[in-house]
Amino acid sequence: MKLAVRYYSKGGNTKKIAEAIAKAVGTEAKTVTEPLDEDVDILFLGSAPYAFDVDDEVKNFISSINVSVGKVINFSTAAVIRSTRKYVEKLFAEKNIPVAEEEFSCRGAFTVLHKGRPNEDDLKSAAEFAKKIIS
Ligand SMILES: Cc1cc2nc3c(=O)[nH]c(=O)nc-3n(C[C@H](O)[C@H](O)[C@H](O)COP(=O)(O)O)c2cc1C
DSSP: OOEEEEEOOSSSHHHHHHHHHHHHHTSOEEETTSOOOSOEEEEEEEEOOSSSSOOHHHHHHHHTOOSOEEEEEEEEEESSSSOSHHHHHHHHHHTTOOBOSOOEEEEOOBTTBSTTOSOHHHHHHHHHHHHHHHO
């Protein structure tokens, strides 16, 4: 099974989750500035909301996909909303790439909110989630 992990993280919260997921599935977490260079069965894509949307770098990454992607597993950290799935889903729909119902999301520290998140428990949960996805 071919897997890839890509993420965008301004402050490092989503990067932590990306690295936990990548380690769990035996690959490397790369930023969305690195385009997919081969077909993949599963793309784990991590992002966070900034003012009710994902960053343009995430959008550009999705638009530029020119390989076959079996399915996308969204993961995200956020201070308020539940996840970024709805923001990326519509972009993948335009490319006929399915985004799985299953996703991983947890709180990410933002100003006075959610200090220390993601924490060790979040990283453990992310790793367990990713292992289940590929099992
Ligand atoms: C400029 C800015 C805008 C944000 N807007 C939102 C938002 O609209 N909804 C939300 O739930 N969290 C929002 N957050 C919180 C971040 O999504 C959260 O802290 C996330 O974990 C950041 O991930 P990162 O460290 O990987 O960049 C915002 C954070 C910043 C810095």
